[in-house]
Amino acid sequence: MTDLRGNCCIVGTAESDLGVVAPGMTPFDLTAQATMRALDDCGLKLSDVDGFFCAMSQSRMVSMAMCEYLRIQPKYFDSTQIGGSSFMAHVSHVQAAVAAGLIEVAVVAYGSTQRSVSRAAASAREPNPYEDPYKPMMPPSAYALAASRHMHLYGTTRENLAEVAVAARKWAQMNPKAYRREDLSVDDVLNAPMISYPFTVRDCCLVTDGGGAIVITTPERAKDLKRKPAYILGTGEHISHNMISSMPDLTVSGAAQSGPIAFGKAGVKPADIDVLELYDAFTYNTMLFLEDLGYCEKGEGGAFVSGGRIAPGGELPVNTNGGGLSYCHPGMYGLFLLIEAARQVQGVAGDRQIDGVDLALAHGNGGVLSSQCTVIMGSEATL
Amino acid sequence: MSDRAETSPLAVFREHCDKGELAYQVDEKGTAFFYPRLAAPGTGSGKLSWKVSKGLGTVHATTTLYPRNSEPYDVSLIDIDEGFRMMSRVEKIDPADVKIGMRVKVRMIPGTDDTPVYPVFDPAEDA
Numbered sequence: 001m002t003d004l005r006g007n008c009c010i011v012g013t014a015e016s017d018l019g020v021v022a023p024g025m026t027p028f029d030l031t032a033q034a035t036m037r038a039l040d041d042c043g044l045k046l047s048d049v050d051g052f053f054c055a056m057s058q059s060r061m062v063s064m065a066m067c068e069y070l071r072i073q074p075k076y077f078d079s080t081q082i083g084g085s086s087f088m089a090h091v092s093h094v095q096a097a098v099a100a101g102l103i104e105v106a107v108v109a110y111g112s113t114q115r116s117v118s119r120a121a122a123s124a125r126e127p128n129p130y131e132d133p134y135k136p137m138m139p140p141s142a143y144a145l146a147a148s149r150h151m152h153l154y155g156t157t158r159e160n161l162a163e164v165a166v167a168a169r170k171w172a173q174m175n176p177k178a179y180r181r182e183d184l185s186v187d188d189v190l191n192a193p194m195i196s197y198p199f200t201v202r203d204c205c206l207v208t209d210g211g212g213a214i215v216i217t218t219p220e221r222a223k224d225l226k227r228k229p230a231y232i233l234g235t236g237e238h239i240s241h242n243m244i245s246s247m248p249d250l251t252v253s254g255a256a257q258s259g260p261i262a263f264g265k266a267g268v269k270p271a272d273i274d275v276l277e278l279y280d281a282f283t284y285n286t287m288l289f290l291e292d293l294g295y296c297e298k299g300e301g302g303a304f305v306s307g308g309r310i311a312p313g314g315e316l317p318v319n320t321n322g323g324g325l326s327y328c329h330p331g332m333y334g335l336f337l338l339i340e341a342a343r344q345v346q347g348v349a350g351d352r353q354i355d356g357v358d359l360a361l362a363h364g365n366g367g368v369l370s371s372q373c374t375v376i377m378g379s380e381a382t383l
Numbered sequence: 384m385s386d387r388a389e390t391s392p393l394a395v396f397r398e399h400c401d402k403g404e405l406a407y408q409v410d411e412k413g414t415a416f417f418y419p420r421l422a423a424p425g426t427g428s429g430k431l432s433w434k435v436s437k438g439l440g441t442v443h444a445t446t447t448l449y450p451r452n453s454e455p456y457d458v459s460l461i462d463i464d465e466g467f468r469m470m471s472r473v474e475k476i477d478p479a480d481v482k483i484g485m486r487v488k489v490r491m492i493p494g495t496d497d498t499p500v501y502p503v504f505d506p507a508e509d510a
Contacts, residue, residue: 130470134472135448135456136448141446141448144446145458146444148483149443193449195448196447196448197449197479243418250443
């Protein structure tokens with residue numbers, strides 16, 4: 001198999017407007033806005049883009065919509081849709097397309113107006129005759145079912161889960177773009193309105209508008225650009241199920257598969273990573289992924305995330321932008337993990353920049369713990 | 384000769400529900416699976432058999448939902464004794480009292496003009 005380690009790098013990153021955007025804005029507006037900001041961030045032009053990668057819940061044929069909007073005719077386009085981890089899959093497809101000599105400059109982009117139009121309008125539910133009669137609130141109930149199993153087997157508590165939300169909020173307080181920045185305590189999380197036990201509304205990700213984009217190119221093209229590159233060292237992808245009732249083990253996610261694949265390609269170990277960006281759709285996710293990616297033993301995630309270990313000043317920086325819990329969550333959040341991981345490697349993360357980041361990991365999740373994709377990136381020193 | 388399927392997996396499942404039966408399929412090796420399909424998971428084989436469960440199971444995972452404008456209710460995953468898992472609702476007790484490991488027995492909710500007959504579960508301590 002061709003070794004793709006470091007064959008391309010993220011050179012530009014940007015968010016579109018976030019939070020609640022101007023009335024009438026479409027997901028295409030936000031995707032275009034983020035794309036142009038990301039190109040500007042690195043010093044490339046729209047005419048340089050020969051690969052376009054995009055997925056969204058508000059458009060079934062988004063490659064056509066965006067190629068029309070931007071009036072581009074990329075040589076390669078891809079709208080692989082596996083939920084919130086789609087963009088990690090896009091990154092691995094960019095690597096393959098670059099290795100095949102098909103493209104040199106790719107944009108991976110996203111946009112959503114789910115706060116403005118409502119979650120129901122932003123992602124139409126697919127009818128499911130075997131689940132619909134029970135009226136699960138999706139996705140929270142699926143993740144709550146998984147968490148119930150972890151609590152039952154390992155004694156994980158609601159307080160453990162709340163620690164994840166509190167740590168995310170402390171990081172968000174260092175990110176001027178974060179949607180929620182006011183103080184948050186464990187008691188605040190526990191006493192918030194219950195949604196689907198054991199999750200209160202503060203265990204659940206935000207519902208915001210927003211878009212983002214990253215620009216990926218070859219190491220050769222990166223030499224003349226404005227930003228230090230974040231090299232793609234390894235990716236791993238895994239799909240384990242679609243419906244939560246079909247998940248092979250509710251307490252083990254596909255991150256236990258995608259993680260080792262990515263670490264293997266990158267040639268690094270979990271302990272080598274300087275900063276982790278993990279898809280926190282719910283508080284349970286962060287501790288589950290820490291277990292499955294090898295940061296603690298199975299069942300120990302609750303204790304591991306407690307006592308500020310993953311908060312600012314703790315020993316393991318996790319979700320340094322404030323995460324889907326406090327920074328933004330416009331439906332399919334995976335792209336924002338790639339943005340933050342790249343910025344940490346580039347050294348441009350502002351007040352929340354971790355010192356001396358050479359290796360960063362972004363882990364995406366899609367569906368109801370259904371698709372799991374891991375991307376490991378590094379500085380020039382890691383090549 | 385046509386190999387057109389004359390009934391869908393869902394239609395067969397619902398016909399059984401109408402008779403008060405919880406039906407499921409097994410593959411050529413006798414391994415149970417759910418939801419019903421035209422092709423066996425893992426092999427793709429079309430040689431499938433329908434079976435009727437005794438309707439007994441164990442709560443595998445559970446959550447209570449708290450809608451803003453109505454009463455809380457349960458959603459659980461039930462491990463059926465014959466070896467498959469399905470989403471359902473445990474009734475007849477406070478949803479917050481549904482516990483993992485609890486034994487349960489199936490009961491059909493009658494259909495209406497808008498909704499077909501569907502299975503829920505009640506606690507069954509001695510089962």
